Amino acid sequence: MSPFFKKAIGANNISAEKATEAVRTLLLYIGENPNREGLVDTPDRFCRALLEMTEGYSTNPEEILSxxxxxxxxxxxxxxxxxxxxxxxxxxxxxxxxxxxxxxxxxxxxxxxxxxxxxxxxxxxxxxxxxxxxxxxxxxxxxxxxxxxxxxxxxxxxxxxxxxxxxxxxxxxxxxxxxxxxxxxxxxxxxxxxxxxx
Structure with a gap:
């Protein structure tokens, strides 16, 4: 199991499992097969990348400039x-x-x-x-x-x-x-x- 799934419930009480399932749904929406070899880990990777790219929400600017x-x-x-x-x-x-x-x-x-x-x-x-x-x-x-x-x-x-x-x-x-x-x-x-x- 990916370390992503071991994270605590995220913002708005959305679990990692729900987040990755949403990405799987989007892959189906565009006509892709989320179970094929190249995409099987994509939902997990996408969610981890999204968390990394939005780390700013968890940082207080006052702490940086104090x-x-x-x-x-x-x-x-x-x-x-x-x-x-x-x-x-x-x-x-x-x-x-x-x-x-x-x-x-x-x-x-x-x-x-x-x-x-x-x-x-x-x-x-x-x-x-x-x-x-x-x-x-x-x-x-x-x-x-x-x-x-x-x-x-x-x-x-x-x-x-x-x-x-x-x-x-x-x-x-x-x-x-x-x-x-x-x-x-x-x-x-x-x-x-x-x-x-x-």
């Missing part, structure tokens, strides 16, 4: 090209790309750079739309770090745009969220946009 360090810096801190993968809540298809995050510390309060990447993971590893994902990352940093300003830009390529519907392979979605000085100061916003475009 540990800060003192610094004399009052200039922009920028981490760009943070890779992310998420699932579109409309079709359960993936979208992926890069996130760019900047903040201006208040009273020299900074956070480890890996924490910014982890905040991206927390919110991207949920069923999402990119617009909300961008806002959630910016809002969390703004809430828990209380910086002078936060700027977040996400660039994503969406499978639901590429492999179905209009099937446009080279389209990229760009979303942004600005707080504080990045919203109020054109100079700060332009500096951020200039740095992430290099």
């Amino acid at each position: 540990t800060t360090f003192e610094s004399e810096s009052d200039e922009m801190v920028l981490v760009k090209n943070i890779e992310f993968n998420s699932l579109c809540e409309h079709h359960l298809l993936s979208f992926a790309g890069k996130a760019h995050i900047a903040y201006i510390p208040t009273d020299g309060k900074i956070v480890g750079l890996s924490k910014l990447a982890r905040i991206v993971d927390v919110f991207s590893q949920r069923l999402q739309v990119q617009e909300r994902l961008t806002q959630q990352v910016a809002n969390a940093i703004n809430k828990y770090l209380r910086p002078q300003g936060v700027a977040v830009v996400f660039e994503g390529v969406h499978s639901c745009m590429c492999v179905r519907g209009v099937r446009k392979q080279n389209s990229t979605m760009i979303t942004s969220a600005m707080h504080g000085q990045f919203r109020d100061s054109l100079a700060s916003r332009n500096e951020f946009m200039s740095l992430i475009s290099k």
Whole structure:
């Protein structure tokens, strides 16, 4: 028996057995045979992969951003090209790309750079739309770090745009969220946009 079946009852009291049976039903729905060699373990694998891709639901962003360090810096801190993968809540298809995050510390309060990447993971590893994902990352940093300003830009390529519907392979979605000085100061916003475009 797969280790997946040994997990406790999941969210909403749905057992692993019920989840995998639902996937078997979907395989039947498209005309496949879930008992053939290549598919016999697919329901189990799919459910385990789905749990892994949605781990963000079980992580509290406050725990990630609660540990800060003192610094004399009052200039922009920028981490760009943070890779992310998420699932579109409309079709359960993936979208992926890069996130760019900047903040201006208040009273020299900074956070480890890996924490910014982890905040991206927390919110991207949920069923999402990119617009909300961008806002959630910016809002969390703004809430828990209380910086002078936060700027977040996400660039994503969406499978639901590429492999179905209009099937446009080279389209990229760009979303942004600005707080504080990045919203109020054109100079700060332009500096951020200039740095992430290099």
